[in-house]
Amino acid sequence: MSLNGKIALVTGARGGIGRAIVARFLREGATVYAADLTPEGSLDKHEDDGSHFVKLDVTLESDAIAAMNQLRDTHGKLDVLVNAAGIEIEKTVEETTLEEWNRSFAVNSTGTFLASKYALPLMREAAKSGSSASLINFGSYDGFIADPGLAAYCATKGAVHALTRAMACDHGPEGIRVNAICPGYIDTPMLQSFFNGEGSGGGGGNIETLQKAVRDVHPMRTYGTPTDIANLVNWLASDEARYASGQLWVLDGGLSAQVQQMRF
Amino acid sequence: MRLAGKRAFVTGGRQGIGRGIVEAFQKEGAEVTTCGRGMRPDGLAETVTWYELDVSDPEAVNEIARAAGGTDILVNNAGVQVEKTVAESTDADWDLVIGVNARGVFNCCRAFIPLMPEGASIINIGSISGNVADPSMALYNASKAFVHGLTRSIAVDHGPGLRCNAICPGWIETGMLDAGFDLAQDPARARLDALTRHPVRRFGTPADIASIAVWLASDDAAFATGQLFTIDGGMTAASPLNPGLF
Numbered sequence: 001m002s003l004n005g006k007i008a009l010v011t012g013a014r015g016g017i018g019r020a021i022v023a024r025f026l027r028e029g030a031t032v033y034a035a036d037l038t039p040e041g042s043l044d045k046h047e048d049d050g051s052h053f054v055k056l057d058v059t060l061e062s063d064a065i066a067a068m069n070q071l072r073d074t075h076g077k078l079d080v081l082v083n084a085a086g087i088e089i090e091k092t093v094e095e096t097t098l099e100e101w102n103r104s105f106a107v108n109s110t111g112t113f114l115a116s117k118y119a120l121p122l123m124r125e126a127a128k129s130g131s132s133a134s135l136i137n138f139g140s141y142d143g144f145i146a147d148p149g150l151a152a153y154c155a156t157k158g159a160v161h162a163l164t165r166a167m168a169c170d171h172g173p174e175g176i177r178v179n180a181i182c183p184g185y186i187d188t189p190m191l192q193s194f195f196n197g198e199g200s201g202g203g204g205g206n207i208e209t210l211q212k213a214v215r216d217v218h219p220m221r222t223y224g225t226p227t228d229i230a231n232l233v234n235w236l237a238s239d240e241a242r243y244a245s246g247q248l249w250v251l252d253g254g255l256s257a258q259v260q261q262m263r264f
Numbered sequence: 265m266r267l268a269g270k271r272a273f274v275t276g277g278r279q280g281i282g283r284g285i286v287e288a289f290q291k292e293g294a295e296v297t298t299c300g301r302g303m304r305p306d307g308l309a310e311t312v313t314w315y316e317l318d319v320s321d322p323e324a325v326n327e328i329a330r331a332a333g334g335t336d337i338l339v340n341n342a343g344v345q346v347e348k349t350v351a352e353s354t355d356a357d358w359d360l361v362i363g364v365n366a367r368g369v370f371n372c373c374r375a376f377i378p379l380m381p382e383g384a385s386i387i388n389i390g391s392i393s394g395n396v397a398d399p400s401m402a403l404y405n406a407s408k409a410f411v412h413g414l415t416r417s418i419a420v421d422h423g424p425g426l427r428c429n430a431i432c433p434g435w436i437e438t439g440m441l442d443a444g445f446d447l448a449q450d451p452a453r454a455r456l457d458a459l460t461r462h463p464v465r466r467f468g469t470p471a472d473i474a475s476i477a478v479w480l481a482s483d484d485a486a487f488a489t490g491q492l493f494t495i496d497g498g499m500t501a502a503s504p505l506n507p508g509l510f
């Protein structure tokens with residue numbers, strides 16, 4: 001039970017990765033606030049898991065303020081914030097409309113900014129207990145190297161990476177650690193959507209075939225699962241990670257350790 | 265007990281980070297073997313197996329790997345540093361630093377990989393100095409960059425049955441850190457300046473490194489491979505040009 005007594009809020013908590021994080025946090029003894037647009041998030045349904053649902057559109061300043069006020073009134077502190085809310089537009093720069101570009105940044109980058117901005121005072125309170133508070137952003141391996149047809153997404157994740165380092169620098173002296181996890185290919189609704197997109201290199205081909213090809217290019221010969229990501233989120237949230245800050249944690253089954261692979 | 269039933273081989277377990285990893289692995293239920301140059305150190309738990317070993321000697325490493333009969337977890341931690349620039353470094357310095365830090369990691373990986381079971385994990389101790397240079401540490405910096413490159417190669421060549429990652433510690437409170445400050449004209453001031461450059465406002469401890477080693481060794485890290493994980497209290501996330509220190 002590495003998170004006993006900790007108060008955690010997860011955005012995008014009812015999405016693919018978010019649900020795994022919430023489940024792990026609950027198992028580790030945390031009090032968990034699951035923030036999302038709807039109780040179902042990006043999946044079809046949701047069954048009660050013991051987390052507290054908070055309706056939160058991360059692009060709205062008023063929603064971020066309301067969520068953090070609720071935590072202040074109930075607990076007076078926040079030990080762990082996970083900014084997992086994110087969207088992906090499967091397009092090149094030319095194809096991307098200004099509205100889509102702005103929407104991508106509003107959710108992935110501004111959303112991370114807003115939730116962090118209003119969580120920081122509560123995290124400073126948590127740090128007064130003597131163990132550091134932990135803020136965990138979601139970058140992506142796409143913030144380092146690009147996938148085809150994901151221009152705006154790649155750019156938003158690059159912004160999250162830089163913001164992560166900046167916040168670590170500014171708020172470390174206040175007892176707040178800031179890290180980002182950079183997932184590779186994780187089996188989620190977002191990955192399925194990427195495979196369905198024209199720009200993914202599938203060439204209208206069979207999705208199953210493409211999935212096999214993607215799997216085979218990973219040294220671990222598999223996609224990641226939301227649980228793989230939750231395992232690292234849990235470690236970063238725990239006091240075991242008390243010296244980990246300002247880092248971008250790539251978790252991709254070895255994908256980006258290798259140079260481009262010849263396919264034939 | 266996240267490492268119950270696993271066997272671990274940790275090089276350089278006499279002191280500092282290696283000793284911290286040995287103790288943390290033990291606490292998590294692993295059966296731990298460690299080694300170093302010279303006699304068994306004082307205070308090492310009786311249940312830990314100790315071998316006298318110079319990792320730069322390939323024959324000696326092969327012999328120990330055979331004697332140990334493989335391992336589930338290999339931690340290549342043994343390392344030395346010589347505080348010199350390229351122009352100052354002697355052939356003996358090269359043989360020592362590259363022999364232990366680079367060839368030693370190669371020797372151990374080559375000897376143990378064929379003896380490691382499915383699901384095994386290699387953890388190399390790289391360094392932030394393999395990514396950004398510490399002044400007057402030329403051979404050390406280069407040896408750690410070698411470790412980073414070898415880590416990726418092992419992950420790519422020996423997956424999916426084997427995972428391989430490196431931990432890149434920043435400034436950890438060990439004898440090696442003090443040796444670094446001794447190079448300064450005013451070691452006390454240098455120490456304070458260095459602390460101010462850490463967002464978490466302290467140096468690391470061997471336990472800080474051991475905690476990520478436990479995670480990488482455990483099945484929690486099943487999808488983590490080929491990566492360099494920096495644990496430095498945020499130091500390298502900040503620009504070295506820090507106007508607050510002018």
